[in-house]
Structure formats: structure tokens, C-alpha cells
Amino acid sequence: xxxxxxxxxxxxxxxxxxxxxxxxxTGFLLTDGETIAEVGTGLFQGAHSADTLVIDCQGxxxxxxxxxxxVQLREPGEEHKETLRxxxxxxxxxxxxxxxxxxxxxxxxxxxxxxxxxARRARKSGLAKVYxxxxxxxxxxxxxxxxxxxxxxxxxxxxxDGTKAIKNAQVMRRALAYAATFGVMIIQHPEEPSxxxxxxxxxxxxSARLGLAGIPTAAEAIMLERDMRLVAITGGRYHAAHLSTxxxxxxxxxxxxxxxxxxxxxxxxxxxxxxxxVSEYRTFSKLSPPLRSEADRQAxxxxxxxxxxxxxxxxxxxxxxxSKRLPFAQAEPGGVGLETLLAVTLELYHNRHLSLIKAVELxxxxxxxxxxxxxxxxxxxxxxxxxxxxxxxxxxxxxEKFRSKSKNSPFDGRPLQGRVxxxxxxxxxxxxxxx
Amino acid sequence: xxxxxxxxxxxxxxxxxxxxxxxxxxxxxxFFENSxxxxxxxELAGKRLGADVINMQVSASSxxxxxxxxxxxxxxxxxxxxxxxxxxxxxxxxxxxxxKVNCAVINAGDGAHEHPTQALLDALTIRRRKGHLDGLTxxxxxxxxxxxxxxxxxxxxxxxxxxVRLVAPRTLLPAQADRLGVEVFHNxxxxxxxxxxxxxxxxxxxxxxxxxxxxxxxxxxxxGLDYEKLKAAKPDALIMHPGPMNRGVELDSDLxxxxxxxxxxxxxxxxxxVRMACLDVLTQNLAGGNA
Numbered sequence: 001x002x003x004x005x006x007x008x009x010x011x012x013x014x015x016x017x018x019x020x021x022x023x024x025x026t027g028f029l030l031t032d033g034e035t036i037a038e039v040g041t042g043l044f045q046g047a048h049s050a051d052t053l054v055i056d057c058q059g060x061x062x063x064x065x066x067x068x069x070x071v072q073l074r075e076p077g078e079e080h081k082e083t084l085r086x087x088x089x090x091x092x093x094x095x096x097x098x099x100x101x102x103x104x105x106x107x108x109x110x111x112x113x114x115x116x117x118x119a120r121r122a123r124k125s126g127l128a129k130v131y132x133x134x135x136x137x138x139x140x141x142x143x144x145x146x147x148x149x150x151x152x153x154x155x156x157x158x159x160x161d162g163t164k165a166i167k168n169a170q171v172m173r174r175a176l177a178y179a180a181t182f183g184v185m186i187i188q189h190p191e192e193p194s195x196x197x198x199x200x201x202x203x204x205x206x207s208a209r210l211g212l213a214g215i216p217t218a219a220e221a222i223m224l225e226r227d228m229r230l231v232a233i234t235g236g237r238y239h240a241a242h243l244s245t246x247x248x249x250x251x252x253x254x255x256x257x258x259x260x261x262x263x264x265x266x267x268x269x270x271x272x273x274x275x276x277x278v279s280e281y282r283t284f285s286k287l288s289p290p291l292r293s294e295a296d297r298q299a300x301x302x303x304x305x306x307x308x309x310x311x312x313x314x315x316x317x318x319x320x321x322x323s324k325r326l327p328f329a330q331a332e333p334g335g336v337g338l339e340t341l342l343a344v345t346l347e348l349y350h351n352r353h354l355s356l357i358k359a360v361e362l363x364x365x366x367x368x369x370x371x372x373x374x375x376x377x378x379x380x381x382x383x384x385x386x387x388x389x390x391x392x393x394x395x396x397x398x399x400e401k402f403r404s405k406s407k408n409s410p411f412d413g414r415p416l417q418g419r420v421x422x423x424x425x426x427x428x429x430x431x432x433x434x435x
Numbered sequence: 436x437x438x439x440x441x442x443x444x445x446x447x448x449x450x451x452x453x454x455x456x457x458x459x460x461x462x463x464x465x466f467f468e469n470s471x472x473x474x475x476x477x478e479l480a481g482k483r484l485g486a487d488v489i490n491m492q493v494s495a496s497s498x499x500x501x502x503x504x505x506x507x508x509x510x511x512x513x514x515x516x517x518x519x520x521x522x523x524x525x526x527x528x529x530x531x532x533x534x535k536v537n538c539a540v541i542n543a544g545d546g547a548h549e550h551p552t553q554a555l556l557d558a559l560t561i562r563r564r565k566g567h568l569d570g571l572t573x574x575x576x577x578x579x580x581x582x583x584x585x586x587x588x589x590x591x592x593x594x595x596x597x598x599v600r601l602v603a604p605r606t607l608l609p610a611q612a613d614r615l616g617v618e619v620f621h622n623x624x625x626x627x628x629x630x631x632x633x634x635x636x637x638x639x640x641x642x643x644x645x646x647x648x649x650x651x652x653x654x655x656x657x658x659g660l661d662y663e664k665l666k667a668a669k670p671d672a673l674i675m676h677p678g679p680m681n682r683g684v685e686l687d688s689d690l691x692x693x694x695x696x697x698x699x700x701x702x703x704x705x706x707x708x709v710r711m712a713c714l715d716v717l718t719q720n721l722a723g724g725n726a
Contacts, residue, residue, distance in 0.1 A: 281527030
């Protein structure tokens with residue numbers, strides 16, 4: 001059980017990064033209770049006040065806590081893979097203070113009671129805040145619309161069939177139109193299922209050599225093309241999750257140019273890895289959508305730089321050993337990502353693709369704004385959800401040290417730069433490294 | 436390997452077929468997929484070398500999921516065996532299993548990935564008939580998409596200096612097949628023009644998920660090998676097939692039995708010799724290495 005934060009905490013000597021206002025400079029941040037009381041670029045004057053705890057950041061970066069817009073939680077139903085508690089621990093260890101979960105639990109988040117269950121359980125743990133997406137269709141079956149209006153009223157942030165594409169065009173059309181009635185968005189897993197069926201990896205020379213059934217890049221583009229036309233008919237708000245291909249990017253780029261209400265995200269594996277990661281039949285690198293070619297990876301990086309991609313989400317998908325220690329075709333897809341989201345995203349900064357503040361924006365203010373969440377900003381009066389990190393500190397990914405119950409990281413063993421030093425939720429420090 | 440196999444061919448043809456090279460060694464043939472000829476061939480090979488051979492047929496469908504694959508591997512590993520011969524319907528499964536055991540593992544076919552001993556026996560058959568492999572043109576025809584035999588043969592024949600062609604409808608070829616170091620043809624007669632070897636592949640109905648070809652009749656019409664289409668090949672071209680054959684689907688029945696052209700039975704004979712060579716080489720290198 002969490003206790004409410006009281007009193008004042010001053011974070012001094014910090015490099016403040018607030019993408020929403022463009023602030024990137026040395027200064028201090030004062031929290032009072034659960035909210036941010038002051039953000040200043042000068043010297044902190046109240047350091048001698050007895051009721052203020054002073055934390056010297058020693059030049060480390062202080063940014064809004066990360067907002068992760070795509071996380072699979074596994075609770076209720078698959079608690080052996082992840083619980084709300086372990087996901088919360090994992091999130092704050094990764095600097096994530098708000099996360100949005102997919103409805104693909106058992107039971108499916110397709111009724112008001114389940115939405116409330118998840119929200120209540122997450123609140124209890126007092127770790128990262130959890131906002132659910134609810135199912136777009138009942139039981140994620142792709143047939144009948146879920147109670148979108150009531151679920152939105154109960155707090156569902158958006159509507160999606162999770163890791164399944166909404167396949168039927170008529171159902172998608174109605175979901176978009178109906179959701180628009182309530183001003184909520186539909187999030188699509190953009191993959192034409194009939195082309196992805198039985199597929200275990202990207203289709204190409206490597207799949208031919210490995211003797212694995214492939215998923216063509218066209219599967220993404222086809223679904224996006226269709227959906228863009230449905231968005232055009234309905235005017236519904238549409239978000240494409242985890243883009244992985246150059247062709248998919250082009251579809252979204254054109255839709256945005258036409259002014260359609262479309263956004264998209266990608267996940268770290270799609271800009272930091274390519275299909276070669278699955279050679280040797282490495283099931284930890286089996287993802288959905290699959291890791292693509294190097295040309296696709298580069299297209300994703302370019303789309304992040306030029307803004308076609310709006311946000312980066314971890315696409316956290318916990319799987320236990322039994323789901324991964326299998327012949328490749330039988331293994332479950334997905335990788336854990338909460339604890340590597342920041343550092344892999346910072347690769348874009350270290351590799352000089354993005355400024356530091358822009359990299360941070362993609363995992364804080366950008367998803368918060370897109371989702372309409374009161375998060376992702378260093379603003380007086382806002383919730384004191386913060387992450388303090390050293391952007392340069394080197395470490396090597398060791399999944400055994402993850403807080404997540406599952407260890408299936410596609411970044412296993414990767415050297416990274418950028419370490420979370422402290423995570424603050426509603427003014428309380430919920431994670432701190434020893435150093 | 437091929438030279439060593441040659442020796443075993445002669446030995447197998449003589450009256451005294453048995454040796455003691457593998458005496459005291461234990462081999463388990465672990466088959467997660469039905470197989471008659473490969474399993475029997477490995478069993479004979481092991482027994483002729485004096486090893487103790489056990490066959491385990493595990494129906495992959497009855498196995499809940501692959502966790503049992505690793506369980507099975509660990510269990511067998513604990514019994515101190517020397518060689519595991521494994522066949523599995525999933526690509527990469529044999530590699531996964533080999534990471535979990537400390538005995539020698541021979542891949543007897545994994546999914547649509549590889550079937551190395553088949554490629555070796557095919558190479559041996561060709562070399563004994565033609566005297567060499569380099570410079571020959573080999574057409575591999577049929578269901579390349581699902582074929583581990585095709586993949587292993589492409590690798591081996593290429594590395595031995597032969598030229599490899601693939602002949603198949605586009606639906607039965609993997610993506611970017613031309614990147615595998617082969618020439619790709621979609622017309623049987625053109626693909627067979629002046630080839631030295633015609634290697635037919637089994638149409639793997641059991642692996643077909645969805646519509647790859649409209650009908651058997653149509654397939655045989657365009658891609659089945661008969662005397663007429665064979666005219667395009669060199670007059671002394673050999674016909675090969677890894678078996679089991681679908682007579683009248685990929686191969687004309689009379690042609691399959693034509694001793695002048697078909698070396699299909701010889702392939703089976705070579706299979707035993709090649710597998711003896713594999714076992715012999717592997718166990719020599721093991722020598723006491725796994726007490």
C-alpha cells in the first residue's frame with residue numbers, strides 16, 4: 001500500500017528537460033505533496049527551509065516520468081508471466097510513471113467491471129499509473145462492438161483488439177464511426193491476418209534460408225491502406241501501433257498529408273534491431289510484427305526523425321520460459337521492454353539522430369498529448385511524476401536483473417547508455433538506484 | 436565424407452557387412468515425424484557399425500507442445516547416450532535440442548530447414564554415376580518452399596561446384612529464392628534444358644496450409660516429370676527423388692521404375708553408407724569426450 005506524499009522536495013542541480021515547453025537547462029524542481037510546485041532555471045532559494053528535503057541531482061537529467069502507451073500486463077489471467085505489481089515494479093525501474101495496457105487479458109477488458117478492476121489494483125500498488133485500453137470488439141473476437149461509450153466513461157483511454165488486427169472492414173468502419181461519437185480513438189495492430197497466418201518472421205531471403213514461414217511487409221501496408229480509407233469515410237480517430245516497415249510508414253505519411261486524423265507509434269526493437277536477430281532461431285527476437293530488414297529499420301529511424309512516427313512505446317509483452325523455449329514456429333511472440341525503453345530510445349540521441357529533448361519527448365509528452373493524458377510535463381500544478389536519469393551511464397542488459405517476472409528481452413546482453421537513477425510518482429520516490 | 440561413404444558402399448555390398456567401429460556406443464533415433472526410409476537407414480547404419488540402436492517415434496501432434504522436446508532431450512541426455520539422430524517437423528528444432536544435450540546430434544530433417552544426410556547421399560549418388568560434381572547442372576523441381584531436401588542440396592551442390600536450378604510454380608518457391616545461389620525457372624521444359632540431373636521433390640501435401648496449387652491434375656500437367664518433358668534434359672540425365680514418391684503427381688510411374696534413367700533406388704542404398712560415414716566420423720571425434 002502506498003502512502004500519500006506530503007511535504008516539499010527540491011531537486012536541485014538538475015538538467016531540466018521539459019519537451020512540452022522546450023525547456024532544456026540547469027535548474028531546480030520543487031514538489032509539494034503530490035504535485036509540482038515550482039520549476040525554475042535559477043538557483044533554488046528555499047534550500048534552508050526545514051520542511052524541504054533537498055535532493056542534489058548532480059547535473060543528471062530530470063524529465064517527466066515516461067508515458068508508455070503500449071504495455072501488455074497479463075493480469076488478470078496470466079499472472080505467472082506478469083502481474084500488475086511486477087509490471088509496476090518493472091515500469092518504475094525503467095522510469096515509466098504512466099502506462100497504457102492492452103485489453104488482451106483473461107478475462108478480456110471488455111466490460112466496465114474489468115476496467116475498474118485493473119484501475120483499482122494498479123492504484124493499490126502505488127507504482128506506475130495504469131490506464132487501460134478496452135476491447136474494440138467483444139472478447140476481441142472482431143465481430144460485435146464492445147460497449148465503447150460506457151467503457152470510455154469508466155476510463156478506457158482507447159479501443160483496440162490488442163495484438164489482433166480488427167480484420168473485418170465493416171466492423172472497423174463501425175468501430176471508428178462509433179468511437180468518434182464519443183471522441184475516443186481506435187488503436188490498430190496493422191497486419192492483414194490472412195497474410196500473417198502461420199508466419200513466424202519477416203518474409204525474405206532469411207526466412208527462405210531458415211525454412212520458416214514469413215510475413216510479408218505488404219501485410220502491414222495492406223491493412224493500413226484499407227484503414228486509411230475507412231478513416232476517410234468515418235472521420236474516426238485512428239492510431240496505428242508498432243509500425244515496422246517502410247511501406248507502412250509511407251501509408252501513414254500520405255494519410256497525414258491528406259489531413260486524416262491518424263497517428264502512429266513504433267517500438268524500440270523496430271528501430272534498434274533487424275531480422276538478423278532471429279537467425280539461430282532466437283525466439284526472444286520473435287516479435288509481432290516481426291523484426292524486418294535493415295532497410296525497414298532505417299526507414300523507421302527516418303520516420304522518427306521527420307515526425308511521421310508520433311511516439312515510441314515499449315510494446316512490453318511478457319512471456320515465460322515455457323512460451324519461448326520452443327521451436328521457433330511454436331514460440332509465442334513478444335518481448336519485455338519497460339526497463340529498456342529509455343536507454344534504447346536514447347540510442348537515437350547517442351547516434352545523433354535526435355536531440356536529447358526530442359528523444360525524451362517521444363516517450364513522455366508526445367504519447368501523453370496524443371492520448372490526452374494529464375502527464376508528461378514539468379508544469380506547476382501537474383502531478384509530480386518524474387524520472388531522474390544519467391543519459392550517458394553505460395550498462396549491459398541482463399534480464400535476470402529485471403523487475404519484470406518475464407525475462408524475454410530481445411535486447412538481452414546489449415550494451416546501452418542511459419540509466420534511470422530515480423523515479424517519482426505523485427511526489428513519492430518509488431525507485432532509486434543505489435549509486 | 437563422400438570418400439569415406441564410398442568405402443562403406445563397398446562394404447555393404449560384401450558378405451561381411453558388420454564392423455565394430457561403434458561397439459559400445461548408443462544411438463537413439465528420435466523421430467517426431469513419420470519416416471520410414473531415413474529412420475531405417477540410420478538404424479541399419481548404426482547396427483552395421485556395431486552400435487546399440489534404439490528407435491523412438493514420438494508423434495508430434497500428441498506432444499502437447501515443444502516443452503516436451505526439451506524435456507525429452509534432457510531425459511535422454513541423462514541416460515548417457517552417444518548420438519541422437521533427430522527429426523522434427525519444426526525448422527530449428529534440432530538445433531534447439533542440440534543446445535540442451537551433450538551428446539552428438541545428427542539432424543535427420545527439421546521442418547523446411549535442412550536435411551543434411553539426404554544432400555550427402557544425393558551427392559554421393561551423383562558422383563558415383565557421373566564421376567564428379569563440379570560443372571554439372573542440377574534441376575531441383577517441385578515443392579521447394581516446404582522442402583528441407585532442396586535447401587540442403589542447394590548448399591552442398593553449390594559448394595561442390597555444381598550449378599543449381601530451381602523449377603517450380605511461384606507459389607511453391609520461397610521468397611527471394613534467387614538469392615540462394617540458384618537460377619529460378621517456372622517452366623519445366625525450359626528448366627530442364629541440358630541438365631545432367633533432375634531432382635524431383637515430393638509434393639508435401641501434409642505441409643500444405645492453404646492453396647498452393649489448384650489440383651494434382653494441373654500440377655502433373657505442368658510440373659510432373661514424364662518422358663516428354665525429360666527430352667529437354669541431356670540424354671544421359673539422371674532422375675532422382677528423395678522419396679517417398681507420389682506416383683503420378685510429381686513423377687510418371689514408369690519413369691520412376693526406368694532403370695536406365697532413375698537412380699531412386701540407388702539413392703536409398705547410398706543413404707545407409709552416408710549415414711555410416713556420418714556416425715563413424717562423429718563418434719571418432721567424440722572419443723571418450725562424454726563419459
